[in-house]
Amino acid sequence: MNSFGGNWTYQKIKIIENYAKAYLEIMKGRPYWKLLYFDGFAGSGEIRIDGAIDSKVIEGAAKKIVALKEPKMFDICYFVELDKSKAKNLQDSLYQIRKAGIFVVEDDCNRKLHDMAEFLKSEKGKNHKVLAFIDPCGMEVNWESLACLKGLPVDMWLLIPTGIGVNRLLRRDNHISEAWWQKLERFYGLSKELLNDTFYKTETILTLFGEEDIVFKDPKALKSIEKIYIDRLNEIFKYVSKPYVLKNKNQSVMFHFVLTSNSEVAIKIANDIIKKMAS
């Protein structure tokens, strides 16, 4: 079972569920499209929410989506989960709801995003539209895995680990291990030099022994972390929704949750859902 804390778990599941309902309502009138739901970080089917005193178990997004029957259902629901026992639990519990068109694969989401892109470009895949949910714990999604979706009929809800991932990784000085810089490069698809210039500033101070350069993290780093990622998403997709900001109980930003799409209508629906959730 997956175990997380915080309201953000409920909020992102509610958002994807509400969006899926609106999406299916629109697609009801377009029967020529085959609808594929792609969940890249599917979990075990259930989530334990740890509270201060007790904990409770809620249904994960996968079960909610597979249970949707009206106004129509997804033709194919494809779930990717790296952990073997979680993938097995997920398959068992989804099969209790529905078997036809349900696929659970034990694999890396990055690889399966590339496979999906190839499928959509193929003769077999060209009548498919995709709603994707990419819900990583941290910085597992490589930029290249998203870039391959350019020009394809994919609406994607993406959880961006701005606070919990990137901001935590960027130390106050820029003494970051090479492995971490490589992780940042893979995540943004940008060079270490460019990222360093974006997130760090240099100031020359006068010391007893002459001038000295000190490097420090830009106080506005969190804003830049979000902005450059969203600017990058805009290079792949025509539109990106307003972000829904997920915070922990201390009001620290953990994630930004956005919809990316090539459809303006999709973004309008997403922005409406986000606005209602935030009010």
Ligand SMILES: C[S@@+](CC[C@H](N)C(=O)[O-])C[C@H]1O[C@@H](n2cnc3c(N)ncnc32)[C@H](O)[C@@H]1O
């Ligand atoms: C935040 S949880 C997903 C929760 C799920 N969306 C739900 O509603 O229950 C992230 C899941 O991704 C899995 N995971 C981690 N890295 C992965 C990867 N590279 N590819 C696929 N799954 C991965 C973890 O085992 C974990 O179950």
